[in-house]
Structure formats: C-alpha cells, structure tokens
C-alpha cells in the first residue's frame with residue numbers, strides 16, 4: 001500500500017496549518033511536523049485520506065459473503081432465494097478511523113469451485129482478507145484449511161487476515177461451536193469473531209478492525225502505541241457481549 005506522507009496532510013484549508021511538516025508554526029497554529037503533539041496530528045489528519053485498500057471476502061459458496069458485504073454497505077439483509085456470485089463483484093465504503101478516512105474497496109468473490117482461477121488472480125492485490133465459514137455448515141468449516149493453503153500460496157505474505165464464523169443467528173442449526181472456530185484461528189494465528197449478516201452482529205466491527213489495522217500500517221501518529229489487531233478484536237468482541245451460545 002502507498003503511504004500518504006505527512007507533507008500532504010497539512011493543507012492550507014486546515015485550521016492554523018502552516019503548510020508543511022518542518023516549518024515553524026505561526027502563533028496558535030497546528031504543527032504537523034516531527035515532534036508534533038498527537039493532538040496536532042489528529043487535527044491535521046481529520047480531512048486526510050489514505051489511498052483505497054482492497055479487502056477480499058473469501059470462503060465456500062453460501063457462507064454469506066455477499067450478505068455480509070450488503071449488511072456492511074447498506075445496513076440491509078438479503079433474505080430470500082440465494083443467488084451465487086459469478087466471478088467477482090466489488091463495492092466501496094469509506095470508514096473514518098481515528099479521524100482518517102480509510103477507503104475500502106471490498107471484493108466479493110464467488111465461492112464456487114469453478115470460479116477459483118478468477119479469485120486467484122485477485123489475491124495478490126489484496127491488502128486484507130476476510131475468510132468466512134458458515135456455523136451451520138460443517139463442510140464450510142472443514143474447508144478453511146484448504147482456503148488458508150490457497151491464501152498462503154497466492155496472497156501477499158503480510159496480508160491482513162481474519163476468520164469469521166457467519167450465521168450465528170441460526171442458533172438451532174449451528175453445527176460448528178464457537179470454541180472450534182477459536183481453536184482453529186489460534187492454531188493459524190489469525191484473529192477470529194462470529195458474525196451474522198442477518199442480525200448485523202459484529203459486521204461493522206469486522207470491517208472496522210481491518211480498517212484500523214490498515215490505517216495503522218500506513219500511517220502512525222508520533223508517540224502512538226502499536227495497534228494490535230488480535231487484542232482489539234478480543235476486547236471488542238468481549239465488549240459486544242456476543243457469541244455465547
């Protein structure tokens with residue numbers, strides 16, 4: 001990902017901005033340069049944005065990738081007959097993370113085997129991957145290892161990866177326990193949460209966590225502590241009081 005350097009951050013439109021990171025700020029101005037206080041940086045970053053980041057949704061057909069994206073983008077649930085994605089589709093959404101606009105270009109891939117070669121072509125350019133299984137479908141969970149093998153083969157080594165167990169609203173049909181998802185995620189060292197595109201549970205959180213990680217990777221405020229995606233997800237999921245079944 002390209003890094004937007006501080007030089008472009010402090011525009012003349014900014015309140016009291018002196019226009020460059022190394023210039024001496026005028027009285028009462030916001031100083032955006034080296035040694036600037038976090039508060040000043042935050043003001044300068046408010047109207048800044050990062051170049052778009054590509055986030056890819058992957059997992060077996062029917063696990064709910066399209067529904068998760070529609071829930072996140074439009075706040076709605078696509079009920080009714082299931083229409084499989086053909087090839088690849090994408091939507092954009094801008095999130096504001098710590099005052100910085102993070103543009104996500106989200107690719108919804110087809111889970112069907114016959115489109116796998118199309119999906120492979122997109123892995124290389126993905127900054128983040130959300131890997132889904134369906135908690136009511138054991139096969140989709142068992143296939144996660146195969147998906148991870150594919151990800152390791154085709155995606156960038158430092159790609160941000162998160163495992164999601166979707167459809168937790170279907171409590172009676174659940175066949176994959178939360179603990180099993182947690183165990184698998186731990187084994188592979190990836191953050192994990194359960195979601196529901198139907199109820200909206202943790203959908204915003206999943207994308208926000210990814211956006212935060214991407215933002216922190218490309219732009220770090222001076223004196224800002226390192227962002228730890230695992231810890232953030234654990235804390236936020238616990239805080240949401242979800243996922244106990």
Ligand SMILES: Nc1nc2c(ncn2[C@@H]2O[C@H](COP(=O)(O)OP(=O)(O)OP(=O)(O)O)[C@@H](O)[C@H]2O)c(=O)[nH]1
Nearest residue numbers: 061062063064065066067082084085111167197198
């Ligand atoms: N109960 C419940 N059903 C869901 C949820 N998410 C998706 N579904 C249903 O699962 C089916 C498949 O959803 P999609 O989002 O189309 O699945 P997909 O992973 O995009 O499938 P492909 O495009 O074939 O890869 C649809 O009938 C959805 O209504 C959920 O969170 N809860």
